[in-house]
Structures are given as structure tokens and as C-alpha cells.
Amino acid sequence: MGTLTEEIFSRRLGRRVRAGDTIVAPVDYAMSHDVTTPLAIEAFRKMEMPLWDPERVVLVFDHILPANTVAAAGLHKLIREFAEEHGVVHLFQEGICHLLMVEKGFARPGGIIVGADSHSTTYGALGCFAAGMGSTDIGVVFATGRTWFRVPQTIRIELHGSLPEGVYPKDLALRVIKRLGAEGANYLAVEWGGEAVAAMTIDQRLTLANLTVDFGGKAGLCEPDEVTRDYLGEAEVSDLQPRDPEYLQRVELDAAEVEPQIACPPAIDNVKDLSAVEGLQLDEVFIGSCANGRLEDLAIVARYFEGRQVHPRTRTMVVPGSKKIYMEALKAGYIESFMRAGAIVMNAGCGPCLGRQHGVLAPGERALSTSNRNYPGRMGSANAEIYLASPAVAAASALAGAIADPRRVI
Amino acid sequence: MGRAFKLGDGVSTDAIIPGRYNVTTDLSALGKACLIEARPDFAATVRSGDVIVAGRNFGCGSSREHAPLAIQASGVKAVVASSFARIFYRNAVNIGLPVIQCDALFEAVEDGDTIDVDVRTGNISAAGRTFQAEPPAAVALKIMQAGTLVDLIKTGGWAAIEEV
Numbered sequence: 001m002g003t004l005t006e007e008i009f010s011r012r013l014g015r016r017v018r019a020g021d022t023i024v025a026p027v028d029y030a031m032s033h034d035v036t037t038p039l040a041i042e043a044f045r046k047m048e049m050p051l052w053d054p055e056r057v058v059l060v061f062d063h064i065l066p067a068n069t070v071a072a073a074g075l076h077k078l079i080r081e082f083a084e085e086h087g088v089v090h091l092f093q094e095g096i097c098h099l100l101m102v103e104k105g106f107a108r109p110g111g112i113i114v115g116a117d118s119h120s121t122t123y124g125a126l127g128c129f130a131a132g133m134g135s136t137d138i139g140v141v142f143a144t145g146r147t148w149f150r151v152p153q154t155i156r157i158e159l160h161g162s163l164p165e166g167v168y169p170k171d172l173a174l175r176v177i178k179r180l181g182a183e184g185a186n187y188l189a190v191e192w193g194g195e196a197v198a199a200m201t202i203d204q205r206l207t208l209a210n211l212t213v214d215f216g217g218k219a220g221l222c223e224p225d226e227v228t229r230d231y232l233g234e235a236e237v238s239d240l241q242p243r244d245p246e247y248l249q250r251v252e253l254d255a256a257e258v259e260p261q262i263a264c265p266p267a268i269d270n271v272k273d274l275s276a277v278e279g280l281q282l283d284e285v286f287i288g289s290c291a292n293g294r295l296e297d298l299a300i301v302a303r304y305f306e307g308r309q310v311h312p313r314t315r316t317m318v319v320p321g322s323k324k325i326y327m328e329a330l331k332a333g334y335i336e337s338f339m340r341a342g343a344i345v346m347n348a349g350c351g352p353c354l355g356r357q358h359g360v361l362a363p364g365e366r367a368l369s370t371s372n373r374n375y376p377g378r379m380g381s382a383n384a385e386i387y388l389a390s391p392a393v394a395a396a397s398a399l400a401g402a403i404a405d406p407r408r409v410i
Numbered sequence: 411m412g413r414a415f416k417l418g419d420g421v422s423t424d425a426i427i428p429g430r431y432n433v434t435t436d437l438s439a440l441g442k443a444c445l446i447e448a449r450p451d452f453a454a455t456v457r458s459g460d461v462i463v464a465g466r467n468f469g470c471g472s473s474r475e476h477a478p479l480a481i482q483a484s485g486v487k488a489v490v491a492s493s494f495a496r497i498f499y500r501n502a503v504n505i506g507l508p509v510i511q512c513d514a515l516f517e518a519v520e521d522g523d524t525i526d527v528d529v530r531t532g533n534i535s536a537a538g539r540t541f542q543a544e545p546p547a548a549v550a551l552k553i554m555q556a557g558t559l560v561d562l563i564k565t566g567g568w569a570a571i572e573e574v
Contacts, residue, residue, distance in 0.1 A: 038435045043559075046560045118497055134500060136558070137559065355428070
């Protein structure tokens with residue numbers, strides 16, 4: 001009985017769990033990456049306990065890969081030594097942690113995963129309860145296999161209708177963030193439903209679940225369905241669905257009425273219709289990230305770039321989200337079209353999103369990114385501007401050298 | 411007794427410590443980079459016992475624990491905000507940085523005001539007035555009483571939280 005969140009925790013604990021309950025629950029996997037693992041290791045060591053399960057700890061190098069400073073290399077070395085010492089099985093350096101958790105089959109309908117990264121909400125697209133936490137929480141999971149949750153109440157977001165040409169899940173998510181504000185779902189779970197979600201691919205749903213944390217959500221879930229089953233390549237998936245759920249709030253949005261959206265500086269909830277800022281010149285365009293670095297995202301960009309050139313004033317970087325996506329994009333010819341168009345293609349990982357490795361912005365510069373964070377200083381100088389939009393808007397804008405409406409390009 | 415460092419709404423973990431400064435676990439390095447761009451005078455002028463007073467959604471964004479660690483290492487006694495982003499709040503409690511929710515304080519206090527916070531009772535004196543913070547939730551209180559999450563679990567396992 002209850003919301004997807006209540007159903008998942010009730011099944012796991014074998015008793016009825018309701019929103020508001022404080023519970024201690026076992027998790028399927030604990031994930032951390034190259035920036036958050038070192039502090040998780042410190043917390044784990046203080047526990048003076050053996051590693052709970054070397055097959056259920058997932059460590060990913062993605063935020064600073066390959067290491068760009070001696071300090072970063074030192075942290076990587078520390079993580080490798082920890083993995084070696086404890087026999088950690090899942091150690092990856094082939095893409096963004098959140099994409100790998102899905103690709104490698106760790107995220108499952110009805111599962112419970114915690115990650116030392118806020119965008120761990122991403123796996124909710126498969127009907128998994130997945131929440132971001134800090135390093136200490138994850139280090140304690142490394143030792144005990146469990147963590148505590150205050151079972152959250154849920155906001156149900158119904159996306160009606162179908163997506164118009166040139167409008168994508170990123171636009172719907174930004175529209176919702178505009179309505180609810182940056183802390184609209186703080187401490188709450190979000191369920192994404194309605195016919196627009198039912199019609200979406202898993203790649204598209206992953207974008208919605210990913211952006212859930214950017215308006216405060218603890219988890220962002222889609223109920224598993226035929227699309228989920230086909231994606232997982234299995235005859236049967238969980239029968240998980242909300243049963244007589246009581247929602248804290250319902251939000252209705254007609255996808256057909258949504259125009260391309262753009263989150264303007266200085267915060268994710270400063271969302272405008274694209275037309276309000278069209279024509280602003282851009283120094284950089286970044287296409288990638290855990291929000292929009294998947295194969296379908298790259299396919300959209302390739303369609304715009306084919307036979308065209310990015311504007312010379314706009315350095316354009318494409319970062320496939322994982323090695324698998326990179327190789328599929330190679331086979332499909334997308335990578336060649338990016339390079340012929342004049343874009344820089346980088347190795348799979350987090351790329352310029354967090355301003356720590358490459359693609360860093362100078363004071364006074366303006367960037368458009370398909371990622372999920374536009375706080376001042378996120379991608380470099382605190383005096384640079386970051387705009388967030390869909391891959392289609394990013395592609396059209398890279399070609400124009402300025403913020404542009406993709407509906408007018410093709 | 412300390413001074414109030416007043417910040418605004420939506421102070422992100424990127425503002426508390428930008429990404430390029432947290433490629434380390436060295437606490438003093440984190441403390442020196444605390445608010446390095448959002449409030450460049452902070453690290454040089456903050457003194458033990460000072461208090462950060464902020465508006466809504468303090469600590470939004472990344473889950474990086476470097477943010478509360480940087481604040482803790484800077485010598486700040488407590489952060490009092492109108493509201494906190496969930497992950498930041500949990501991280502701060504886990505490491506033993508006092509985080510206190512009090513909606514009324516933000517409008518009443520000016521940057522540089524003298525402020526005294528009793529982190530145990532939630533009693534705040536500032537601007538010639540007293541304020542009472544919202545009491546922490548039961549689990550947060552258990553962790554605060556133990557010191558850190560690691561201390562709590564090491565001494566009694568998950569039992570203390572299962573009893574909540």
C-alpha cells in the first residue's frame with residue numbers, strides 16, 4: 001500500500017512502512033566517486049569494521065579522470081589501494097557514475113541504492129529508490145550495509161500530452177523546477193507519471209529522475225512498465241506500482257504547452273522561456289553530464305551538427321557519458337559529425353560540468369551547458385555565467401554562437 | 411559570543427567551497443577555502459565562535475561533505491539558516507557541525523552583529539533579542555548527542571536509531 005517509496009520500503013522490510021516513519025534499511029549498493037570516496041574511506045576506517053560486502057560497493061573515477069593534478073592523482077591512488085585492500089569488485093573508470101549504475105545493471109525496479117553524489121536520484125527512472133548522501137553516510141554503509149531513512153512524503157508530477165517538436169524532457173523538468181522552486185521538493189520524494197512519461201524512453205526518464213535533486217528531491221521515481229522491461233531485456237520486472245497512494249501535492253503539466261526552457265544564472269530555478277534570452281553570445285557550449293550525456297542526447301546533437309560548423313567564437317565540447325555510449329556514438333557516426341562540425345570530443349566522464357578539470361570558464365565568459373548546475377563558480381570563475389538547457393538548444397546555440405531556438409534550425 | 415557572518419538565500423555547496431578546492435581531505439586546506447569566492451574576506455577574518463546566518467536552502471547542490479567540513483575547519487561555531495538543503499543538513503549533523511533552523515533570525519540580524527548561540531538548547535541571542543530555534547528531528551538529535559554518526563554507530567550500532 002502507498003506511494004512507490006512506501007511500497008519499496010514496505011517490501012524490503014516486510015512490514016507496512018508509511019511516510020514519516022524513521023527506518024534503518026539494508027541497501028543493494030553503495031556508490032561513491034573519486035571526489036567523495038576519500039572521505040568515505042576516512043569514515044569507514046574510523047568504524048574499525050570489515051567491509052560489509054565487496055560486491056556491493058561501487059567505486060567510480062569520473063569527476064577528475066584522468067587525474068589533472070598531483071593532488072587528484074594522490075586521491076585516486078588512495079582509492080585504488082583501498083579497493084585492492086578490501087577486494088572491491090566494482091571499480092570503474094569508464095564514464096559517469098550515474099550512467100554506469102544503470103548500464104551495469106545495479107539499478108533495479110524496487111531496489112534501494114545510496115550514493116555519495118547528489119544526482120544518485122537518477123536510478124529512480126527504473127523504479128529504484130535512490131538517494132544521494134554524503135561521504136560519512138556512505139562510509140558507514142561500507143561497514144554496515146545499512147542506513148537510516150525518514151520515509152519521505154511524495155509529490156506526484158503528472159506530465160500530460162506529448163512533447164512538441166524541439167521540446168525534450170529537460171524542458172519539462174526545468175518547467176517543473178520553475179513552478180516548484182529550488183527547494184520545492186526538499187525532504188520529499190517525487191513520482192514522475194502521466195502519459196508523457198509513459199511514452200518516454202528510459203534515457204529520457206533518466207533525465208527527469210536526475211534533475212529531481214535540483215529542486216530538492218530525495219528521490220525521483222518512475223513506475224516500472226513495459227518500457228522498463230524492454231530496457232532491462234527481461235521477461236518479467238517488478239510489479240511495483242503505487243497502491244492507493246496519498247500524495248502531499250499533485251502537480252499537473254501539459255507537455256504540449258511547453259516551449260524550450262532555459263535556466264539562467266544564478267540558480268536552477270531562474271527558468272525562462274528560451275525566447276527571453278535568445279541571441280546572447282556564447283563563449284562555450286558543453287554537451288554531456290549525468291543529466292544529458294546519453295546516446296539519445298548525442299543523437300539529437302548529431303542531427304543538428306551534420307554538415308554544419310559550430311560558430312568560431314564558441315568552443316564546443318561534447319563528452320559522452322560512458323565508454324559504452326562513446327563506442328555506440330562512434331559506430332553511429334555521431335562522433336565524426338561532432339568533430340567535422342568543429343567540436344572537441346573528450347573522454348567519458350563528468351567533463352567541464354564541475355570546473356575542476358577542463359573547459360574552465362574565465363571571468364566575464366558565458367556558457368551554455370546541458371548539465372544540471374549553474375551556481376556561480378560551478379564551471380570556473382564565479383564571474384562567469386552558466387545557462388542550462390536541452391541538448392537540442394545546446395546544439396542550435398553552438399552553431400549560432402549564441403543562444404538559439406532549435407526549432408528554427410531544422 | 412561571536413560575530414554573525416550574514417549570507418543570503420540558496421548558498422550552494424559550490425559557493426561554500428568551489429569544486430577545484432576540494433580535491434583534498436586536509437581539513438585546514440578546506441577551512442582556508444571556505445566561501446573563498448562568495449565571501450573572500452571570510453577565511454582571513456573569521457574567529458572561533460563566529461556564526462554563519464543564512465536564508466533559505468542553505469547548502470543546496472552537491473553532496474560533497476567538504477562543504478560542512480570547510481565551515482567546521484574555519485572555526486565557525488554554528489550555522490543558523492531559515493532552511494537547509496537535505497543532504498547538507500545530514501552531512502553537517504554526521505560530522506558534528508551544529509546546524510540550527512530558525513526562520514526569524516535572518517531578517518533580524520545584520521552582518522557583523524554580536525551573536526551567541528547555545529547549540530544544545532537552540533537559544534540564540536542577537537541584535538538585543540532572543541530567538542528559539544526549531545528543535546532538531548529525533549535522529550539528528552541522537553547523532554548530535556553522540557557527537558558524530560561514526561561515534562553513534564560505533565558505540566551502539568543502529569539500535570539507537572531503530573528505537574526512534
